[in-house]
């Protein structure tokens with residue numbers, strides 16, 4: 001080197017490198033967006049190569065080392081630490097990591113691009129859900145149910161291979177398996193979490209079983225069969241016509257307007273925040289819904305597939321909850337600190353928004369649903385929460401046990417757990433890999449329990465906002481509360497600090513169980529996992 005670097009040179013160098021790192025991240029996010037909106041993978045591979053080229057350039061690491069000794073500003077030191085750690089991770093990324101990434105891409109693509117057929121023609125998840133909601137012919141229901149799960153059969157083998165590669169990698173890092181490695185990375189003590197979930201199971205099983213027994217009797221009666229004859233494809237029928245009655249209030253053309261009014265009244269100007277929506281279904285586009293902080297806080301996008309249902313409005317409320325979180329990041333934070341500190345925090349505000357639009361008050365005020373119907377729907381939504389809790393227990397137990405032994409008969413394990421936690425009867429042919437239709441096992445490992453934690457956090461935030469402002473709905477103070485206490489710190493601080501600051505407590509079951517099971521239910525008041 002011709003001339004020694006000064007502190008000013010170091011400042012400029014690190015500033016430029018940060019800018020490039022941010023660009024590399026944005027390119028990666030844009031490529032991801034393209035993959036999910038069009039099904040084309042070219043941009044994604046190109047972005048991977050660009051990121052690798054930037055971080056593995058030996059000049060980057062050596063210059064960062066020199067800069068490290070020169071700078072005194074602690075923020076600059078943080079930037080160097082970040083860049084250096086990323087560069088090290090890229091350089092040391094070995095064949096095992098490449099193999100895991102490639103396998104995850106393969107499994108994801110098998111799951112995402114699989115197109116099932118129904119009555120001899122290609123179909124979609126949405127169309128099959130509609131059949132299961134309305135069709136009374138059992139033969140057609142069965143065909144639709146199998147069509148809905150066919151992507152599982154397509155992806156199952158690749159997922160098992162992925163699980164094995166991940167386990168091998170995790171053992172190399174000194175962990176029992178990949179599932180536990182992920183939990184530890186999120187700050188959980190795995191044993192503490194398992195105990196907590198067992199507690200949730202024993203606190204919620206009685207109420208669920210009583211109500212589910214009634215529901216199953218109604219369902220069997222609707223088909224004119226005995227409860228013993230129920231199979232998975234009988235479920236999801238809109239027995240009392242509630243879903244159909246509700247959907248009348250949610251024409252596709254009014255959904256965005258309803259969403260915007262609801263959010264505006266809570267103090268969020270979705271358009272002003274730069275949040276954009278891609279809601280038109282088309283071939284090649286992902287059938288899932290999600291929100292992406294392409295470049296936070298300025299470029300935040302929501303992917304959804306519009307339909308004329310109440311469910312879709314709930315999805316929009318959820319995804320927009322992610323979007324306002326990402327758009328609420330303080331631009332003064334370094335880009336790597338923009339986002340939620342944990343999965344639980346990431347899902348907390350979306351879950352809060354879903355809870356908001358599940359109430360009778362919201363239904364009356366924003367969708368014009370008559371009082372009596374709104375009350376029935378609210379009760380049904382609370383039953384939905386109970387079912388959701390049991391589903392989380394089934395899915396997260398399955399995933400944990402899959403990582404503990406990927407060679408076992410996973411299709412059968414799935415049905416055992418669906419039966420145990422959800423009271424779901426198994427199909428006669430248990431070899432169908434319904435489990436592998438779950439996208440989380442590929443892209444969001446060890447994540448499912450976080451939806452439960454997030455629902456708990458959401459209820460806690462709701463109750464704290466109500467205490468401070470009187471109400472969440474129709475109150476611009478909601479946005480202010482969330483921006484200041486939840487969004488602003490991004491990842492620069494931890495989940496416990498944020499939740500304690502906003503609600504006075506770590507995440508626990510109290511507010512959520514009070515809401516779902518009623519004030520008097522003494523279900524596990526205030527339990528939480530040690531995180």
Ligand SMILES: [Zn+2]
Pocket residue numbers: 318322347350
């Ligand atoms: Zn979400």
